[in-house]
Amino acid sequence: MKNNLLKWYQTILISWKKNTAYRLNFLLQIIGPALVFFFIKYSLWNTIFSKNPGVKIGGYTFAAMITYHIWSFIVSLIAQGHTALNLSMDIRMGRISSYLIYPFNFWEFHTASFIGFQLLQFVVASISLLIFSLLGILPEFTWTNLVLGMTCSFYVSLFWYTLQYLTGIIAFWLEETWILRVILQIVTVFLSGAVIPLELFPAWAVKILEYTPFPYLTYYPIKIFSGAPVDLTNFFTIVTGWMIILILANSFIWKRGMRLYTAAGM
């Protein structure tokens, strides 16, 4: 048990070292997209609201909408920061051979790397919060909601990781998995409420979405941060349910994939 924990711990350390080996790259990769995305959304809503000053859209004033997107920025950092790029590269380049030989499995290595990455993301999110607060644009919050929001975002990140893992190991069949990831990213951005809050969706669509994992990726964590009432039991049940389905799918795909694996180029 202790030896096993040491393996995980050392892998997390290595993932930190790898992630921070190229400082500029690290900044661009982790904070860049979230920041760019935030400013796109800011100017989008700024344009919409400036055409109709004083109006409320879906119950949101301009200020409320910006608040929504500041929390969305934090949620996206923690919940959806991780991508499965390394994973599919490992498979395509035949690098998983190494993991089949080390007494530490492929999924263990990547999950430990994911945990290491998440800890870094936590630091980045905290610094972002601090900067927002120094700029005076940090929305009002209670510490309880902040902790609860962070916890839920981390829980969602586990789901996001299992989903990313799935798109990664599809590399056993597909030469290029990035197309799949881009499609997933776009669908997620739209359906999770990362651009348009769910209040602006038709009621019937929201009803359907409730059973999909999407709203739980961004919309509900934002609501938790901002203190709106959210049914937490429902939240955890649905996210856990989807996570179990994905874990089963992953282990099935891995087993099928290993039968196909030819260790190209060794």
Added chain:
Amino acid sequence: MIRTKNLTKTFKSYKKQPGLKGAFGAFFKRDEVSKNAVDQFDLDVNQGEIIGLLGPNGAGKTTLMKMLTGIIVPSSGEIEIAGHVPWKREKEFRKKIALVMGQKSQLWWDIPSLDSFKLLQKYYEIPDKRFNEKVNMMGELLNVRDLFHVHVRKLSLGERMKLELMASLLHDPEVLFLDEPTIGLDLIAQENIRNFIKEYHELNKLTVVLTSHYMADVQALCPHLVLIAGGKKTYDGSISKFEKILGHKKNVVFNFNQSIDRSDDFWTGLDLTFSENSDEVELRLEESEVREISAAILNKFPVTDFYTEKMPIEKVMKKIMENPNILLGK
């Protein structure tokens, strides 16, 4: 230590017609082609032995290596290594083996090698004391202690290879698989790696399976050779027997400072080949006559240089690759 019986690996691929029509056709209906990359392969390697696994590109060496290390699952047949079935990939088995691939780095590129070593220490559960001993001992032997803190991507191929070898030996494996460990290295680096493997083997008596296209590696390290061609085993025996497959004769070459007379009586009855302009002759002599005939040539002709071939194995290998039937018809 290593035993395989009727080991076979079949790869399936799809036949595709060239051109757009072929691409469309293949989308709907594909003709499957099966090929045995390794075919009914029997192998027996004793503990502490070093065997050289030789064969031309595409002969099935790497496929065999992948099956022995448990990376891929055989289509049929049996394998047993140190009491384990490799493809079951039990952690106990993985702790007993190590694989070094000359063509592929196993160290993590973006971090110094010592960090990789420390990670492997945890993976293989190596006690601190043993770990430090091994790192110091091998670091000294390979003369790489200054490189431990350098990022792996900044190392030369030769330096990296030494560290790859170190990484694979930290956990005292019982079986070491070396897949072309000297590929792409300069002569000095090749020799360093070779000497290290030899020295390490003498100290630790582990079982080694080596593939290489450099006969110097094989000559220096492997008393036992196994030849594979078209997925089948074509030779399994000692290196000295292998060298003599083409006969017991020794090759001796003489260079002269001018063209010499081929019709001279001296040459009649000898098994020889002249160069085009007759300033070089290659003789195939029985070991017992090398001394006498060489001395006579040195006396009689204007010799500028002469040598006997250093590596008969290279020549045998070349002949076999040109004409595999030499072995089948023996």
